[in-house]
Amino acid sequence: MDTINNQLAELWEYLTGPELWLTIGTGILKIIIILILAVIIVRVTRRLANRLFNKGEKGGKGRMTERRENTLNKLTKSVVSYVVYFIAFIMILDNVLGFNIGALLAGAGVAGLAIGFGAQNLVRDIISGFFIIFEDQFSVGDYVAVSEIEGTVEEIGLRTTKVLSWTGEMNVLPNGNITQVTNYSLRNGLSLVDINIPYESNVDDAERIINEVAATLPEKYEFIVGTPEIIGVQNLEVSHFVIRVIAETLPGSQWAGERNIRREMQDQLYKAGIEIPAPRVVMYDRGNDGDREVLEEQKREREQ
Structure with missing residues (x-):
């Protein structure tokens, strides 16, 4: 004790x-x-x-x-x-x-x-992150598409990459899962716009108006590089033909370029009397003998 x-x-x-x-x-x-x-x-x-x-x-x-x-x-x-x-x-x-x-x-x-x-996945993520940074596959601020996700790169780490979607979601991707990258920020983009013109309108008149509008776009929008060009008549549809216009833009601005080109072209074409073509439906009255005779005559001409 x-x-x-x-x-x-x-x-x-x-x-x-x-x-x-x-x-x-x-x-x-x-x-x-x-x-x-x-x-x-x-x-x-x-x-x-x-x-x-x-x-x-x-x-x-x-x-x-x-x-x-x-x-x-x-x-x-x-x-x-x-x-x-x-x-x-x-x-x-x-x-x-x-x-x-x-x-x-x-x-x-x-x-x-x-x-x-x-921890093989962890090691794989770190090695992949090293090569992403070393090879400069993408950098902070680039707009990319990786693993079915599109957005702006917010942060690149040795293990994960953070991509902010344009709708506001923050996506955290393990670097080992990034197997294919589409980088929209490395080179200038290309805006591609198809303009529908009704058959009642003249091709030369439509192209003239489009060229006049295209010449003013680089001054209005700084992300459009050079004057947009007309490629030509792209398609012949049921009620209209399609004129394709392309324009070079700054990296990541090709979608904004398409929206603004459509808006400017539609406004000027409408003022010039060239409206957006509407679908056409041709109807025949079977009870009309005259129409029946016309159809039969057209059928015979096709068979000849």
């Missing part, structure tokens, strides 16, 4: 003594200092990355360079944050909590080897 009382007394003396609380206070202070330094390093690195990749401070850059800057800016911030906080975690374990980091890392290596076989 005396032994237990002595041990409890020693424990109480240790808990209430200055040595324990000095050790705890010193450890907490070290943790706070390490975390503050980590936060400062991350924030300073982010500001440096913003200055380094700031398009506004550098003139005369091409579009490809700007795209790469946006991607590398976000990627640098993400990687630095992971690395700095991981180092801070290791320092806390080693200097404050007293863990044997060497043995811990060795054990983590063996465990990582075992986990790696079950």
Whole structure:
């Protein structure tokens, strides 16, 4: 009984003594200092990355360079944050909590080897992300179609890519699932517009009006590059013929170009008296002998 009382007394003396609380206070202070330094390093690195990749401070850059800057800016911030906080975690374990980091890392290596076989998808995502960035398949701000999703690339990481759809949904795609990419932002687009003209209208008159309207479009819309061109009569339909117009646009603006070209063409054609053709239906009265004779005569002519 005396032994237990002595041990409890020693424990109480240790808990209430200055040595324990000095050790705890010193450890907490070290943790706070390490975390503050980590936060400062991350924030300073982010500001440096913003200055380094700031398009506004550098003139005369091409579009490809700007795209790469946006991607590398976000990627640098993400990687630095992971690395700095991981180092801070290791320092806390080693200097404050007293863990044997060497043995811990060795054990983590063996465990990582075992986990790696079950984390093949993770490894695949990271490798795919590296090649997406290294090969510049697409960058932040590009309008792309990937995995049946179309939208603007918001962020590219080593594991996932975030694509914002034009309807507002944020799609997070594992990089390993990105097997085919359609990038609409690398080259100029092509607007393709088919204009229906009724057979009552003259082809030359319609093309003249279309050319007059096309000449004014580059001044009205800055995303239309050059004057739209008439390819010619594309199709002959039941009630109309089709004139095809093409126009080169800035990357990703081909759909806006099509909408505005249709609007301008329809307005001017309507003012010139060329209306949108309507479907035609021809009806015959079987009770009319004259119509029957006409049909029979037309049938005989076809057979001859």
